[in-house]
Amino acid sequence: MTAVNPEVQLNHTPGHVKHDGHNMTGFVIFLCSESVIFLAFFAGYAVLKLTAPQWLPDGVDGLEVRMPLINSVVLVSSSFVAYGAEVCLHARKLWRFRAVWLLTMAMGSYFIYGQYVEWSELSFSLSSGVFGGLFYLLTGFHGLHVITGVLLMGLMLFRSFKPGNYDKGEMGVASVSLFWHFVDVIWILLFLLIYVWQ
Amino acid sequence: MTITNYDPRILKAPHPVPGAPDNWKRFFSFNTDAKVIGIQYIVTSLFFLLVGGLLAMIVRGELITPPADLVDPSVYNGLYTMHGTVMLFLFLFPILNGFNNLLIPTMIGAPDMAFPKLNAAAFWLVPVFATVLMGSFFAPGGPASSGWWSYPPMSLQNPLGHFINGQFLWILAVALSGISSIMGAVNFVTTIIRMRAPGMGFFKMPIFVWTAWAAQTIQLIGLPPLTGGAVMLLFDLSFGTSFFRPEGGGDPVLFQHFFWFYSHPAVYVLVLPVFGIFSELFPVYARKPLFGYKFVAIASFGITFLSMIVWAHHMFYTGTPNWMRHIFMFTTMLIAVPTGVKVFAWLGTLWQGNLRLNTPMLFCLGGLFNFIFAGITGVMLATVPIDIHVGNTAFVVAHFHYVIFNTIGFGVFAGIYHWFPKFTGRMYYEGLGKVHFVLTFIGATLNWLPLHWAGLLGMPRRVASYDPEFAIWNVLGSIGAFMLGVASIPFILNMVSSWARGPQAPPNPWRAIGLEWLLPSPPPAENFQDDIPTVISEPYGYGLGHPLVEDEEFYVRRSLEA
Incomplete structure (x- = not known):
């Protein structure tokens, strides 16, 4: 293989590979993986609910649904608002994007506040049997995702003030928006599992 | 047409050679x-192979006589727990991620x-969780002692009542290791999907x-399910929940589901x-295309x-x-089918090949031989x-060590010897390599083959006496x-001395076919750079x-001139 023909180099045309644009692929792969941890928690919840000798702790009849339902409506509709923000960004209306994006953040923050109020009014704790542990674990783990989503949206909002930053593409807005839809879908499943299936 | 030896691409190609003695400091940087x-x-991970190996030496030293005389039985529990954890989470997973890092970009031309x-962050988590895991030895009450699978209720015992105890640190380390592995996995999959060289369809990938x-x-x-299970175990241990505590209405078997849902596939x-390494090496050293x-x-x-x-x-x-x-007996036996496809493909590759028995090939052949044996005991256990x-019983111990060390370990050594010249730019010493192989093969066989008999006769595992x-x-x-x-x-002698002063390695010492062998040894930063x-x-x-x-000759020429 050491015999080299010097003419070869002249006919050689260099090949290229695209260097950027992997972020969305990587993020989708990450979200697929992240969804499995929720699936595992949901499966664990279902198994323990079906087999536990005592499900609800003493003195607890069930969960109040009205407040969480309002919360859910706010969170789920915020997904559509986030989509609206993306549309504004595509139309290059930066100020409108910022306003609608901020509204999404506000709705997410309201959800966290509502969750906090609900937690503080409950009569059971993390150590109140299997149900107590699972309730706080699942809602808490989801809540962490909501907080992460709001923080990421804040980062995107901050970035939008750098002049010309969104001229060459959305720089992560699509990923954060996807994350937000993910958090919402997980909440719908969680709501069905914890509040509807009592 | 003018014929000239001058090509600007060749002149700008060589970067400062990685691996040169003056820039060793980059191995200690981000x-x-x-x-x-x-x-x-x-x-x-080779350092942690020595740590895990040392723990194994103490375990085997204890087991050389029937009574528990070398170490206290409770210390013994900690030793085998930490041996298993170190070998899996600090030796095998990281070393295979090392191969992924070296080979995936070079093999696909990225x-x-x-x-x-x-990628760098995922690596630097390894020393972090290694420190946490090793810290388990110094925790009050000693290291985690409930086996590498940490089944509750055993893993939920905390008699001294300290918040930070061996088991706590163990769970923390496993969770951190999981985060590091997921970061790596996202990276590897994205790279493979998006960064292959032009013309490399999926069915042209190595x-x-x-x-x-x-x-x-x-x-x-x-x-994710393992991490979820670990989090729940941590809450049970430290924050008073009762997911897996039977006395609080929990279900200890649920943890086993979480654990094995990951930890059995983890073997794969x-x-x-390692199957990949076998498939790469057999064609090179048999001089035949891979069968099927x-x-x-x-x-x-x-x-x-x-x-x-x-x-x-x-x-x-x-x-x-x-x-x-x-159901699970059936699915488990079914897995022998795709595995069998691979084994027969390797045998078909070797058949009537022109075998070259150097160190990597010997490790491959030894690994294949052991794997067939491990597969048979695997079907028995299913x-x-x-x-x-x-x-x-000790039969299970013997079976999984035949998989984990005698197959995977052998494949890892084969891979190290095979790609050592490529990534260090130095040749290893063949004689020392063969001594390493002979000692390893005899030692491994002597170590685990007899334990099959002990297990069949009824010797339980995880006992000090x-x-x-x-x-x-x-x-x-x-x-x-x-x-x-x-x-x-x-092995250590060979690696250290040949990396320091071994003979210079040519770009393609094994006359192998593959993109990584078209690069200089060691490959420059960014591999093929602008010229993929x-x-x-x-x-x-x-x-x-x-x-x-x-234009293969262009790349061969460039790799020789670098």
Whole structure:
């Protein structure tokens, strides 16, 4: 293989590979993986609910649904608002994007506040049997995702003030928006599992 | 047409040569070059092979006589727990991630990984969770002692009542290791999907890339449930919940489901890249194309799929209902099919080949031989009646060490010797390599073959003292284990001395076909840089005489001139 023909180099045309644009692929792969941890928690919840000798702790009849339902409506509709923000960004209306994006953040923050109020009014704790542990674990783990989503949206909002930053593409807005839809879908499943299936 | 030897591309190509003595400091920095990270992974994990090996030496020293005389039985529990954890989470997973880092970008012609910073962060988590895990030895009450699977209720015992105890640190380390592995897996899969060289369709990828992809897919699906289970275990241990505490209404068997849903596929995460290494090396050293390339490639994902639905075979004797046993016995045996496809493909490759028996090939052949044996005992263990009889005996220990060390360990050593010249730019010493192989093969066989008999006769695992009737098998096993300990001496000697002053390695010392062999040894930063070859044929075209890439001679020439 050491015999080299010097003419070869002249006919050689260099090949290229695209260097950027992997972020969305990587993020989708990450979200697929992240969804499995929720699936595992949901499966664990279902198994323990079906087999536990005592499900609800003493003195607890069930969960109040009205407040969480309002919360859910706010969170789920915020997904559509986030989509609206993306549309504004595509139309290059930066100020409108910022306003609608901020509204999404506000709705997410309201959800966290509502969750906090609900937690503080409950009569059971993390150590109140299997149900107590699972309730706080699942809602808490989801809540962490909501907080992460709001923080990421804040980062995107901050970035939008750098002049010309969104001229060459959305720089992560699509990923954060996807994350937000993910958090919402997980909440719908969680709501069905914890509040509807009592 | 003017003929000239001058080509500006050749002149600008060579970067400062990685691996040169003056820039060793980059191995201790937050470097984002996949080749530096690969070597960081491999060297770190070889260090932990010595740590885990030392623990194993004490365990075998204890077992050489029937009574518990070398260490206290409670210390012994901590030793085998930490031995298993170190070997899996600090030796095998990191070392295979090291191979992924070195080989995936070079084999597919990418300049680096898709997310270089994430890659470096994933590596630097290894020393972090290694410190946490090692800290377990110094925690009040000693290290985690409930076995590497940490079943509750044993793992939930905290008699001294300290918040930070051995088990707490163990769970924390496992969770951190999971985060690091997921970061790696996202990176590897994205790189494979998006960064292949022009012309490299999926069915032109080397098998190692296929197997790495299949293995990392398992990481992505399997690790989250383990992490979820670990978090719940941590809450049970430290924050008063009762997910797995039977006295609080929880279900300890649920943890076993979480644990094995990942930890059985984890074996395939480890063994699939080794299948990849076998598939790369047999064609090179037999000078024949890989037999049934497409079947071997697809079988990797067959294994990935099946590995997700076999986990409960670890729970045949822990109160699993009968219908579940039957399903899992069936799926477990089914996994022998794609695995068999691979074994026959390798045998078909070797058949009438022109074998070159150097160190990497010897390790490959030894690994294949051991793997066939391990596969047979694996099918035995999948059979419910046999498993209920020999479950939790030394037979199981012997079986999985035949997989974990005698197959995966051998494959890892084969890979190290085979690609050592490529990534260090130095040749290793063949004589020392062969001494290493002979000691390893005899030591490993002597270590674990006799334990099959001990297990079949009924010797339980995880005991510090045992009935004197099992003494003969354990004496043989311990002698083999000490031989394995001695085998690390020629290995370390070889690696250190040949990296420091071994003969300069040519770009393609094995006359192998593959993109990584078209690069100089060691490859420059960014591999092919702006000049990525266009792949035109399937890999492993040994003896077929057609080039792998367009303008192959240009790349060969450039690699020689660097």
